[in-house]
Amino acid sequence: MIRVAINGYGNLGRxxxxxxxxxxxxxxxxxxxxxxxxxxxxxxAPVAHVDxxxxxxxxxxxxxxCGGSATDLIEQTPAAAALFNTVDSFDxxxxxxxxxxxxxxxxxxxxxxxxxxxxxxxxxxSMLRVLGEAVLPDGATTTFWGPGVSQGHSDALRRIDGVVDxxxxxxxxxxxxxxxxxxxxxxxxxxxxxxxxxxxxAEEGADLARIEREIKEMPNYxxxxxxxxxxxxxxxxxxxxxxxxxxxTVVRRGHTSDGVAETVNFELQLDSNPEFTGSVVAxxxxxxxxxxxxxxxxxxxxxxxxxxxxxxKTSQDLRAHYL
Amino acid sequence: MIRVAINGYGNLGRxxxxxxxxxxxxxxxxxxxxxxxxxxxxxxAPVAHVDxxxxxxxxxxxxxxCGGSATDLIEQTPAAAALFNTVDSFDxxxxxxxxxxxxxxxxxxxxxxxxxxxxxxxxxxSMLRVLGEAVLPDGATTTFWGPGVSQGHSDALRRIDGVVDxxxxxxxxxxxxxxxxxxxxxxxxxxxxxxxxxxxxAEEGADLARIEREIKEMPNYxxxxxxxxxxxxxxxxxxxxxxxxxxxTVVRRGHTSDGVAETVNFELQLDSNPEFTGSVVAxxxxxxxxxxxxxxxxxxxxxxxxxxxxxxKTSQDLRAHYL
Numbered sequence: 001m002i003r004v005a006i007n008g009y010g011n012l013g014r015x016x017x018x019x020x021x022x023x024x025x026x027x028x029x030x031x032x033x034x035x036x037x038x039x040x041x042x043x044x045a046p047v048a049h050v051d052x053x054x055x056x057x058x059x060x061x062x063x064x065x066c067g068g069s070a071t072d073l074i075e076q077t078p079a080a081a082a083l084f085n086t087v088d089s090f091d092x093x094x095x096x097x098x099x100x101x102x103x104x105x106x107x108x109x110x111x112x113x114x115x116x117x118x119x120x121x122x123x124x125x126s127m128l129r130v131l132g133e134a135v136l137p138d139g140a141t142t143t144f145w146g147p148g149v150s151q152g153h154s155d156a157l158r159r160i161d162g163v164v165d166x167x168x169x170x171x172x173x174x175x176x177x178x179x180x181x182x183x184x185x186x187x188x189x190x191x192x193x194x195x196x197x198x199x200x201x202a203e204e205g206a207d208l209a210r211i212e213r214e215i216k217e218m219p220n221y222x223x224x225x226x227x228x229x230x231x232x233x234x235x236x237x238x239x240x241x242x243x244x245x246x247x248x249t250v251v252r253r254g255h256t257s258d259g260v261a262e263t264v265n266f267e268l269q270l271d272s273n274p275e276f277t278g279s280v281v282a283x284x285x286x287x288x289x290x291x292x293x294x295x296x297x298x299x300x301x302x303x304x305x306x307x308x309x310x311x312x313k314t315s316q317d318l319r320a321h322y323l
Numbered sequence: 324m325i326r327v328a329i330n331g332y333g334n335l336g337r338x339x340x341x342x343x344x345x346x347x348x349x350x351x352x353x354x355x356x357x358x359x360x361x362x363x364x365x366x367x368a369p370v371a372h373v374d375x376x377x378x379x380x381x382x383x384x385x386x387x388x389c390g391g392s393a394t395d396l397i398e399q400t401p402a403a404a405a406l407f408n409t410v411d412s413f414d415x416x417x418x419x420x421x422x423x424x425x426x427x428x429x430x431x432x433x434x435x436x437x438x439x440x441x442x443x444x445x446x447x448x449s450m451l452r453v454l455g456e457a458v459l460p461d462g463a464t465t466t467f468w469g470p471g472v473s474q475g476h477s478d479a480l481r482r483i484d485g486v487v488d489x490x491x492x493x494x495x496x497x498x499x500x501x502x503x504x505x506x507x508x509x510x511x512x513x514x515x516x517x518x519x520x521x522x523x524x525a526e527e528g529a530d531l532a533r534i535e536r537e538i539k540e541m542p543n544y545x546x547x548x549x550x551x552x553x554x555x556x557x558x559x560x561x562x563x564x565x566x567x568x569x570x571x572t573v574v575r576r577g578h579t580s581d582g583v584a585e586t587v588n589f590e591l592q593l594d595s596n597p598e599f600t601g602s603v604v605a606x607x608x609x610x611x612x613x614x615x616x617x618x619x620x621x622x623x624x625x626x627x628x629x630x631x632x633x634x635x636k637t638s639q640d641l642r643a644h645y646l
Contacts, residue, residue, distance in 0.1 A: 022461045130633065135447070135606050137345045286457075303642075307626040318453060320419070
């Protein structure tokens with residue numbers, strides 16, 4: 001059994017907990033938290049304060065760092081990599097080289113493997129981008145996101161004066177997705193690729209026209225998109241928009257000779273973004289343990305793992321039944 | 324530059340030749356053939372008889388074995404693996420363990436890496452089946468093939484008395500694909516998953532009703548499917564059915580918790596089956612060279628290569644631009 005720790009018990013941490021329960025070769029041995037452990041209730045695993053992590057160094061095969069990218073992981077992953085093999089889902093694209101270097105130093109010093117930036121984007125989408133380009137070098141890769149909830153855009157809506165609560169869905173423009181898959185000539189712009197759909201609960205008596213205008217004119221977040229605004233009640237928001245669905249598509253289209261085109265599509269449709277991300281992080285935990293068992297150490301990414309490393313099956317099983 | 328040899332110059336060998344030309348880090352140094360080399364014209368590479376392979380042992384980094392699975396590869400790959408790192412696209416699923424063992428012995432004895440059963444199925448589809456199960460262990464994987472040309476079924480049509488030429492397209496039943504992706508309750512049977520569409524050129528004066536009946540009642544090939552038969556002229560066959568398109572879809576749908584489902588779809592739409600297969604084989608050639616450079620030897624499969632092994636880019640580039 002792979003002994004797994006979860007570091008951080010928010011949406012992603014709970015998603016990873018569900019995922020570990022689905023994997024017969026894994027057991028959750030501890031959840032680390034910055035809160036008072038007595039206030040955290042898991043589905044059964046013991047809870048320890050992050051300050052007590054060192055006591056678990058010999059009892060954990062891999063630690064899944066489930067904090068946020070904005071501030072948590074940049075410190076959490078190097079700290080955990082000093083004690084354990086680790087996995088994180090660091091997704092601030094511009095800072096990945098810097099994060100890799102810091103984690104690599106910590107992991108090499110302690111002799112552990114630290115898999116960074118897993119999940120689905122970065123993560124599975126990244127893997128498919130590299131795969132698509134490797135098999136179709138003469139082509140173009142296009143990524144569409146959604147339909148799904150954008151947390152950052154939902155937060156931006158909530159900061160508007162008069163907004164009580166809100167949820168924002170990002171949707172790919174289906175006609176553009178179809179055109180890219182078919183290789184039709186289509187201009188790829190912010191507006192042609194995605195729309196933004198807002199469900200907003202306003203304060204009683206708020207100026208709805210002003211709120212809608214502020215949303216649609218908000219630079220970066222909404223101004224460059226076709227944005228729709230729907231005002232709904234708090235009850236409707238709770239009843240119909242409680243989930244955190246997401247997904248997207250990576251399309252690689254390339255030519256293998258003159259006039260001969262091939263298309264590789266990879267698509268995710270997720271009822272729960274954090275549960276699926278947790279599932280990927282858990283599988284990557286298995287891979288980190290396998291890499292470490294081969295004597296590797298340092299930071300790694302999804303580009304450094306094999307399918308055999310990710311699978312609970314033996315190579316013999318995989319060859320006989322999955323090829 | 325990776326010095327590549329092609330062993331066998333049929334449709335797949337020519338597809339691999341196109342692919343090598345698209346990869347800036349590869350050069351085609353020789354094409355091996357069982358025919359008289361003087362009768363084989365490539366796009367520029369020298370041609371040598373297979374009996375002269377040993378003379379190329381030090382001049383080739385990887386040999387792409389492009390023979391057929393029925394009889395060629397079972398001998399071709401072990402023979403080539405005694406001299407070179409190799410890649411093949413062996414696709415007789417039931418004999419893969421046996422082929423792996425024979426190739427493994429030859430490659431280990433000579434200190435080379437031999438990647439077997441690459442291409443898209445087996446190959447990319449196999450990778451996605453393992454990836455899908457690793458990230459969604461509680462679920463089901465379904466593979467659909469087509470729309471595309473089935474060579475075996477086209478051959479079966481041509482063996483019918485009164486048939487001059489023919490082409491058979493396999494098509495997934497779109498409603499069934501949609502149901503599987505949506506998780507709707509659908510019975511997966513031979514008939515519910517694929518249809519077979521036949522374009523047949525008959526001899527003048529042949530009994531078309533008899534031919535159509537023989538096709539539709541042919542066991543294994545057509546009897547279990549909804550099969551349509553279209554009689555066309557040799558000119559129409561040449562004008563409208565000259566290509567070798569193919570493709571398919573691997574769907575993994577699983578639950579991450581009660582009532583919460585996630586779907587992973589991987590889809591290929593290929594204008595040219597042999598050119599795309601050749602492209603995958605070429606990328607796998609790069610991976611075989613990388614594995615060998617790390618000191619590995621023996622038989623390997625697509626489950627044993629990383630995305631970094633497949634890519635022409637450096638790991639640093641991949642982290643900075645593809646994650």
